[in-house]
Structure formats: C-alpha cells, structure tokens
Amino acid sequence: MTSAAQPGYDALAELYDETFPTAYGSAWERHAVAAFADEVHALGTGGTVLDVGCGTGHVTADLAGFGLTVIGIDPSREMVRIARGHHPDLRFVVDDAHLNSAELTDVTITAILARFSLIHVPPDEVSVILREWATRMAPGSMISVATQSTDNDDVAEFDHVVARAWRWPADRLSEALADAGFDEVWRIVSRPDDQHRFPAVVVTARRAHWG
Numbered sequence: 001m002t003s004a005a006q007p008g009y010d011a012l013a014e015l016y017d018e019t020f021p022t023a024y025g026s027a028w029e030r031h032a033v034a035a036f037a038d039e040v041h042a043l044g045t046g047g048t049v050l051d052v053g054c055g056t057g058h059v060t061a062d063l064a065g066f067g068l069t070v071i072g073i074d075p076s077r078e079m080v081r082i083a084r085g086h087h088p089d090l091r092f093v094v095d096d097a098h099l100n101s102a103e104l105t106d107v108t109i110t111a112i113l114a115r116f117s118l119i120h121v122p123p124d125e126v127s128v129i130l131r132e133w134a135t136r137m138a139p140g141s142m143i144s145v146a147t148q149s150t151d152n153d154d155v156a157e158f159d160h161v162v163a164r165a166w167r168w169p170a171d172r173l174s175e176a177l178a179d180a181g182f183d184e185v186w187r188i189v190s191r192p193d194d195q196h197r198f199p200a201v202v203v204t205a206r207r208a209h210w211g
C-alpha cells in the first residue's frame with residue numbers, strides 16, 4: 001500500500017510549524033511522553049521506537065533525548081521536510097501508519113508512539129493498522145496512542161481544520177487496542193479547556209503474550 005497523501009498537511013506545514021513551536025499543549029502531554037519513554041527504557045530490549053505521524057518532529061526529538069533510538073514517520077512530505085530541518089541528526093521516513101516503506105522492513109520495533117495521528121485514519125482502518133503493528137512487535141513491547149476524545153460512546157468525526165479526523169472515547173480506543181493484541185497499562189483523559197475544545201485521551205498498552 002502506498003502512503004496516504006496528506007495534501008492538507010503539505011499545504012499548511014509552514015503555518016503548522018509556526019503555530020505549534022512545541023509539541024505539547026499541556027504539561028500532562030509532556031509527562032505522558034516521558035512516562036512512556038521510561039517504560040520503554042525499562043524493557044531493556046533495545047530496538048527502535050517509531051513516532052508514527054511525527055509531524056514536525058518535536059516529540060521524535062524528545063524521545064531521542066530520553067536516550068531511545070527513534071524514527072519519525074509521516075505521510076506528509078512537507079512535515080517531514082520541516083522535521084528534518086529542525087532535527088538533521090534524526091531519522092525521518094515518509095510513510096503512513098501502515099509502515100510499508102522498504103526503509104522500515106528490517107527495523108526491530110520495540111515501541112510505537114502515535115500522538116494525534118491516528119485521528120486522521122478512518123476508524124475501521126485504525127483496527128487494521130493496530131493488528132499490523134501487533135504482528136511486527138514482540139510480546140511485552142509498548143504502544144501509546146493519543147487522540148482527541150469524547151464523553152459519548154461512539155467514535156465521532158469532527159471538524160479538524162487540516163484533514164478528516166475522528167475522536168475516540170477512551171474505552172473504545174482501549175478496546176481497539178485490546179482487539180489487536182495490546183493490553184492497556186494506563187490511560188490519561190484530559191478535560192476541555194480554553195485551548196482545547198475536546199477531551200483528549202492517551203492509552204498506553206503492552207503487546208500481549210498471545211495472538
């Protein structure tokens with residue numbers, strides 16, 4: 001499968017970069033990434049962390065700063081161009097969440113972080129992608145997925161300014177991970193505030209010893 005085109009992000013990449021000079025809108029988001037990085041370290045297995053939908057690469061750089069080997073992946077060539085400009089020492093690959101790039105074939109994936117990127121994937125396809133990831137990850141390896149959320153029971157499309165997007169109830173995200181073979185370890189659910197119209201959720205999970 002070829003990379004999903006991201007014309008919206010390509011067109012708005014420079015504006016996105018100016019608007020979001022750091023990755024984190026809140027302290028809890030930064031702490032969530034730090035906690036995930038600590039847990040990946042604790043695995044002690046080496047390998048590579050993939051930052052799927054890395055955007056302009058700020059979180060990729062943070063993961064590297066925590067001492068992890070990391071590759072940033074994004075389907076938007078413009079976002080990757082900017083990420084490479086900010087972080088020329090880091091590795092970035094143009095690809096979508098299916099991870100079909102030949103550059104990733106031989107990578108041993110010890111963990112995957114997907115912050116606010118799977119929101120742009122239709123919900124049915126998210127389930128497919130999570131299963132694909134599970135087949136490429138050893139039992140015990142880690143995954144962390146962040147999305148905009150909702151207090152209702154159903155996944156809901158919302159009016160994202162750049163591309164089609166869906167927000168996930170925390171339980172639905174956890175169930176999708178479990179169905180693919182990832183058991184929830186912890187979650188954070190934030191409340192809307194002046195800067196954020198919706199709740200947001202991070203679910204961090206571990207590849208189960210089955211499937």
Ligand SMILES: C[S@@+](CC[C@H](N)C(=O)[O-])C[C@H]1O[C@@H](n2cnc3c(N)ncnc32)[C@H](O)[C@@H]1O
Pocket residue numbers: 004006009023052053054055056059073074075076079095096097098114115116117118120121
């Ligand atoms: C809101 S930005 C988040 C960037 C970064 N993860 C962060 O936390 O700052 C969403 C990113 O997801 C990427 N994206 C869109 N569709 C994707 C897909 N199918 N697979 C992987 N990434 C995708 C976009 O190109 C964009 O860079």
